[in-house]
Amino acid sequence: MSELAVNGGTPVRSTPLPSVFNASGRRFGDEEVAAAERVLRSGMLSATWGTEVAALESEFASLLGSAYSVACSSGTAALHLAVAAVNPEPGDEIITTPISDMGTVFPIIMQNAVPVFADVDLTTGNLDPAAVEAAITPRTKAVLAVHLFGKPAPIRELRALCDKHGLLLIEDCAQAYLAPVGEVYAGRIGDIGCFSLQQSKHISAGDGGLVVTDDAALARRMRLFTDKGWPRDTDERTYLFLSLNYRMPELTAAVTRVQLTRLAQVVDDRRTGAAKLTAGIGDLIGLLPPPDDDDHVYWQYPLLLDGNIHPWAAALTAEGVPCTPGYLKEPLYAAPAIRSKITYGESGFPLQDVEYPPGLCPNAETLINERLLVLPWNENYSGADVDDIATAIRKVHTALETS
Numbered sequence: 001m002s003e004l005a006v007n008g009g010t011p012v013r014s015t016p017l018p019s020v021f022n023a024s025g026r027r028f029g030d031e032e033v034a035a036a037e038r039v040l041r042s043g044m045l046s047a048t049w050g051t052e053v054a055a056l057e058s059e060f061a062s063l064l065g066s067a068y069s070v071a072c073s074s075g076t077a078a079l080h081l082a083v084a085a086v087n088p089e090p091g092d093e094i095i096t097t098p099i100s101d102m103g104t105v106f107p108i109i110m111q112n113a114v115p116v117f118a119d120v121d122l123t124t125g126n127l128d129p130a131a132v133e134a135a136i137t138p139r140t141k142a143v144l145a146v147h148l149f150g151k152p153a154p155i156r157e158l159r160a161l162c163d164k165h166g167l168l169l170i171e172d173c174a175q176a177y178l179a180p181v182g183e184v185y186a187g188r189i190g191d192i193g194c195f196s197l198q199q200s201k202h203i204s205a206g207d208g209g210l211v212v213t214d215d216a217a218l219a220r221r222m223r224l225f226t227d228k229g230w231p232r233d234t235d236e237r238t239y240l241f242l243s244l245n246y247r248m249p250e251l252t253a254a255v256t257r258v259q260l261t262r263l264a265q266v267v268d269d270r271r272t273g274a275a276k277l278t279a280g281i282g283d284l285i286g287l288l289p290p291p292d293d294d295d296h297v298y299w300q301y302p303l304l305l306d307g308n309i310h311p312w313a314a315a316l317t318a319e320g321v322p323c324t325p326g327y328l329k330e331p332l333y334a335a336p337a338i339r340s341k342i343t344y345g346e347s348g349f350p351l352q353d354v355e356y357p358p359g360l361c362p363n364a365e366t367l368i369n370e371r372l373l374v375l376p377w378n379e380n381y382s383g384a385d386v387d388d389i390a391t392a393i394r395k396v397h398t399a400l401e402t403s
Helices: 030-042 052-064 075-086 106-110 129-135 155-165 216-225 250-281 309-318 362-371 383-401
Strands: 068-072 093-096 114-117 140-146 168-172 192-196 209-213 300-305 372-376
Touching: 030 250, 052 068, 052 209, 052 250, 068 075, 068 216, 075 106, 075 140, 075 168, 075 192, 075 209, 075 216, 106 114, 129 155, 140 155, 155 168, 209 216, 250 383, 300 362, 309 372, 309 383, 362 372
Parallel strands: 093 114, 093 140, 140 168, 168 192
Antiparallel strands: 068 209, 192 209, 300 372
16 A cells, blocks of 8 residues: 555545535435425426525525525625625725635626735635735725635634724635634624535535625615616516626525535534544644634635645545645636736726736745645545545655655
């Protein structure tokens, strides 16, 4: 077993680990089938006249402890609802992170605002409040924080910062269902919390999104934005402001309602497995498991390494433990759509006067290029699966770090 599989040795694991991309790593059962059948047999698949979406919104608000919840068609749509509720003027700025999915950033540009990227903490990859404060200008309208990999960002510090400067705070909780922040969950400190139901998240309906807020005006604006600005609650066939159709279908809501009943156990099982892995590799020099103050919910399992992330990722993957170096190929501001300003026609708007040079966020670039390894994580990993992951990590560490 000492010879690395990438060099022709025997891999630690020859059977695939449970994966979110097939039934082995998802918890769908007869209850979801019955929920979908219930909707199909009702003949009503639209939330405009149905009951499932309204029930989901009520149940999710209750779970999170929020006054309001609004369902929509995707996690990206959820973030777009939030930015639309902020209602920036063209050219206003929203500060966010360079390490996330582009679904965090594109809604800012779609609302004609400018994403401003603040640097991150070198250990967690989450926004650094000092970097956020340094990025605030008279045009700043909001801060959009991401709870990366399921580890809460310093959201109370960001809340205090936003209050100090009169800014709205949006939380991207797509990777952080039920992540505790003191006595509340992620999504409840900001003005708006946004969640995703995409295939790989803690719970899934394929796609779908949810937002939570305690602000009635923000909730109403987001609800209108899902439905072309149509105020159906006043029985008027009119359109109050420019917006889109981001309605969630009844089938999505019905499946999600069942998934909500599984969520607490999914999170518990992910945390239990992650704690076992951390205990199994915590002594390895030069390798840092994710920091966990009893608040990490492990959408994925990140590791920090002192260099060599690409050989490490290749070696772990060959051992049967999939691994992605850097999480992203590049920080979000380096993507062609952002750096080359490929937006509306040839205008470059609203980025025409903005530059995103290399080195903009040094910590983020260091993580992506030199330090960060990301392992997929799953609630269906058995103890033996986690043991195999630990064995593979220790094997690669011995070969690459001590040779």
